[in-house]
Amino acid sequence: MVIGILKESGAEKRVAMLPGEVVVLKKLGTDIIVENGAGEKAWASDMEYLSAGASVKGRNDLIAKSSLLLSVNPLIEENIESFSEGQILCSVVNPVENNKWLEKARLRALTVLALDLVPRTTRAQSMDILSSMATVAGYKAVLAAASLSPKFFPMFMSAAGTIKPSRVLILGAGVAGLQAVAIARKLGAVVEVFDVRSAVREEVKSLGGKFIEVEGAREDAGAGGYAVEQTDEFKEKQQELIQQRAMVADVVIATAQIPGRKAPVLLLADTVRKMKPGSVIIDLAASSGGNCELTENGKTIVVNGISITGKSDYPAMMSSDASKMFGSNVINLVKILVDKEGNLNLNMEDEIINCTTAVRGKDYVSHRIIQLLNI
Numbered sequence: 001m002v003i004g005i006l007k008e009s010g011a012e013k014r015v016a017m018l019p020g021e022v023v024v025l026k027k028l029g030t031d032i033i034v035e036n037g038a039g040e041k042a043w044a045s046d047m048e049y050l051s052a053g054a055s056v057k058g059r060n061d062l063i064a065k066s067s068l069l070l071s072v073n074p075l076i077e078e079n080i081e082s083f084s085e086g087q088i089l090c091s092v093v094n095p096v097e098n099n100k101w102l103e104k105a106r107l108r109a110l111t112v113l114a115l116d117l118v119p120r121t122t123r124a125q126s127m128d129i130l131s132s133m134a135t136v137a138g139y140k141a142v143l144a145a146a147s148l149s150p151k152f153f154p155m156f157m158s159a160a161g162t163i164k165p166s167r168v169l170i171l172g173a174g175v176a177g178l179q180a181v182a183i184a185r186k187l188g189a190v191v192e193v194f195d196v197r198s199a200v201r202e203e204v205k206s207l208g209g210k211f212i213e214v215e216g217a218r219e220d221a222g223a224g225g226y227a228v229e230q231t232d233e234f235k236e237k238q239q240e241l242i243q244q245r246a247m248v249a250d251v252v253i254a255t256a257q258i259p260g261r262k263a264p265v266l267l268l269a270d271t272v273r274k275m276k277p278g279s280v281i282i283d284l285a286a287s288s289g290g291n292c293e294l295t296e297n298g299k300t301i302v303v304n305g306i307s308i309t310g311k312s313d314y315p316a317m318m319s320s321d322a323s324k325m326f327g328s329n330v331i332n333l334v335k336i337l338v339d340k341e342g343n344l345n346l347n348m349e350d351e352i353i354n355c356t357t358a359v360r361g362k363d364y365v366s367h368r369i370i371q372l373l374n375i
């Protein structure tokens, strides 16, 4: 099979695979073509790709010769007619946001593998791009908060007196939230955490954070480990408790999401106004509406001395290691897509392949797509 690695556009700095991972991919028996300059923003030159055993070509040539096209973001700006029937496009898709493009791909009889649909099972863990990128986001959110904050994170005892540690409040303890707990603790902050899933209580504790329980949370075993919409009564109780904790916090890192829905609003404008001036809010749920009522996606604004950063694209900025993680996850997926000779073997009976295939042969395949797009 020939795999083409495309150059990303816009502010995206990642590339779907770095030369180090190309070497591993080649060992699976595949041929690799990389678009000219694809790795530039991730500090990987065309020469390095050539040394790794790939060939380097222009975009049109690459699209014409590859049976699987690999990119970080979906190729929505490319004319759909450029692709040929049966060709496989593999990237993060954001199916709800890009549903019109997905429909065009279906009608063109393309196969779209959506990396954001890889099931969150133990077997698929090594292919889980969402987890890898959330790890980057959680880490970067803490660093961004620490650099915006006028206070130290750790406690200091110096000749100039004692400095108290910062108090960090984390909303949502999924992959990004737990990473944020770990990094904020490493920097010496006192960390408090809210989540609706009681399963994370022990994880938060083991990282040195304090889990704040709000009674009456709805949990659904059928939601695949994800959160579900809460009752109005719970939301009210939770908002009250969050307000109490936010008023004493120096930093809030908000990561709470519900797949396929708008992010829950957990920090009301009224709560923000009651926070201490100089405090910092980093809202990682910004692109799905934000956990803070005042968040503006892609911007840092200051309200009553509180700075609010709405940012969901930290991974796009961390070109090197985010690309490395992305590429490693993709290799683990390719391992189940090819046979021993490196030829394509798309076994739709395989749960991971089935869940990840958004469209194929003019059909929607993944049950999650059917659920998310309400088809």
Ligand code: NAD
Binding pocket: 119, 120, 121, 122, 124, 125, 128, 130, 131, 134, 171, 172, 173, 174, 175, 176, 177, 194, 195, 196, 197, 200, 224, 225, 226, 227, 228, 230, 255, 256, 257, 258, 259, 264, 266
């Ligand atoms: P996510 O990005 O969908 O959400 C982030 C967090 O926000 C979640 O912990 C969620 O419970 C929380 N949240 C949602 N609504 C909330 C509210 N109203 N108040 C407070 N918190 C709220 O989550 P994610 O990081 O993608 O992970 C979700 C789940 O998937 C977790 O259980 C995680 O352990 C699991 N997971 C499993 C695997 C695997 O087994 N391979 C891999 C990754 C994640």
